[in-house]
Amino acid sequence: MRVPKNLPKFATGGRSRTAGQQSPTFADLGVAAELIAGLADLGITTSFSIQELAIPLALNGRDLIGQARTGMGKTYAFGVPLLDRVFDDADIAELDGTPRALVIVPTRELAVQVGDDLERAAKYTPVRVSTIYGGRPYEEQIAALQDGVDVVVGTPGRLIDLYERGELKLSGAAILVLDEADEMLDMGFLPDIEKIWGALPASLQTMLFSATMPGPILTLARSKMHTPVHIRAEAADAPTTHVTTRQVVFKSHRMDKPEVVARILQAPERGRTIIFSRTKRTAAEVAEDLAKRGFAVGAVHGDLGQNAREQALEAFRNAEVDILVATDVAARGIDVEDVTHVINYQTPDDPMTYVHRIGRTGRAGHSGTAITLVGYDEVHKWDLINQELGLEQPEPPEWFSTSPEFAEALDIPDSASATVGPARKVLGARPPRSKGGRNGRSHGGRRPNQRADQGGTHR
CATH class of the missing domain: 3.40.50.300 (P-loop containing nucleotide triphosphate hydrolases)
Incomplete structure (x- = not known):
């Protein structure tokens, strides 16, 4: 197992740097050269605090509970070590087209964003990433799984559906990530998460990342995780919003x-x-x-x-x-x-x-x-x-x-007026509702029992 070069001394608390002190590079943290190259193509060379704290521990297979405010780099805090271990960790089975890692997120939009981020970082590796969520045809997602996938990013409802159909194989998974776990709790996905977690092997590295950590999420995590390290990227009394x-x-x-x-x-x-x-x-x-x-x-x-x-x-x-x-x-x-x-x-x-x-x-x-x-x-x-x-x-x-x-x-100029030009069309405008059907809904609307991530939305 790779030993990182600069293991953080305080993995469970906030830290501050002295003036002029540089954040460590991903090479300093022990990340594979292929991933470093993929991140460099994105203009990413040095780490955020949550990444500096999480990556060395995650590379060594530790279970983590990572907490940092929105926009502080949580995706690559779990994504980089996940890809690294799937790519070349001796403790994880060779890639054979069945998933080695599973990332569960609450919404379709976040699934797309996380999937894209992981694909870009894995550009110079053979790791295949697939994004699975509701609102898209089953056929294309089943075809992707049958072609071979190493990392799956998805929403709970569609993941369960494909697992129950026998299309999503979980027996070879070695890593589970729950991203934005607090949102999944709010959306009522906790039973779905427990069901997926129960289908995974017992010898599993689990990483849970979110901006906030409600009690039910921590209770679930600690009951299933193996002596997790709870990481905060700032001091416990740090403000909840960005100072910028x-x-x-x-x-x-x-x-x-x-x-x-x-x-x-x-x-x-x-x-x-x-x-x-x-x-x-x-x-x-x-x-x-x-x-x-x-x-x-x-x-x-x-x-x-x-x-x-x-x-x-x-x-x-x-x-x-x-x-x-x-x-x-x-x-x-x-x-x-x-x-x-x-x-x-x-x-x-x-x-x-x-x-x-x-x-x-x-x-x-x-x-x-x-x-x-x-x-x-x-x-x-x-x-x-x-x-x-x-x-x-x-x-x-x-x-x-x-x-x-x-x-x-708000620096509103004196020249500000009610309009700024000719009328435009909204990109993504709401289509007109059908006059037929119960309550004026068209037959293409969400079915009463359809999950929030399978064609409808939570709000």
Whole structure:
């Protein structure tokens, strides 16, 4: 088994570096040269804190519980050692086309993002990665498994379906990763996870990664894992949100929110922007309103088919559109480092949703701005978020789109207007509902008993 060069002294707590001290490279951490080359092609040469702490331990086969805020490099903290061990660890059987590692994630969007990240890192290795999730034809995923797969990334429902059909072979798996475990708990996937875990070999390395660690997740992990090391990438009393993210919160009248958002989007330093809403209907309405005002906007919400959602996300990543309106189901699958603004069009329902939403900006050392529009009927929700996270903003000011304080706080130019150009079409626009069928739903809608990751969405 490979011995890493610089095993961290404090694997279970936060650490700080002295001025000018460099983060270790992946070579320093003992990673295979082929993976180092793949990461270098992506412009990644040095490690984040969670990677520095996790990779040496994971390379030695230890079970890990990794905790770090959104956007701090969790994917490669488990992905790099997973690929390394599958590639050339003597303790793992030779590749034969059946999965050696399984990564379980809560949403389709996150499955795509994690799968893509692992494929890019494995570019110079023979490791084959396949992404499996609901909303896509079974046939193409079964064909991929039959052709041979070494690492499977997937959502719980579809993984169970393919396992029960006999298409997903788990007897040769040596590594299990649960990514964003807190979200899977919120989405009711805990029984599915237990079922999959029970089908895996007992001699299994397990890594559990998430931004937060609710009690039920820790209880499950500790009952099944082998003396796991609990890693935190920062001190226990570190803030839950990025220090590089400026948080602006104010009360906004529901009827004025469209005008407020239109003006925020005209700030000179505004780049890629994500606008979050609680409901699919609001997401669709906000996206349509902005498109009519001339903004280049895409939408990701549950009324859209999987192809439309993937098209909108890809356009956002490629900067074909610079605004994405999304419900929370998309929050865990958007991995774009240079998002300058996040706008909470509706106040999140709970503190952790707030943390995950605004974690889309201020990532990887970039600065960002997170703006929350608190409706008059949402003040109690903001009180809960403020108290739980210690944000020290108990009484948000009341601003309108015409308020001087609003313009000053968010650098809105005097030239900002209600529209910026001719009307456009929303990328990923909601198709018109059929007039037939019960409750006006078309027959292509989600079946009543269909899992959240099999063609519908959690929100």
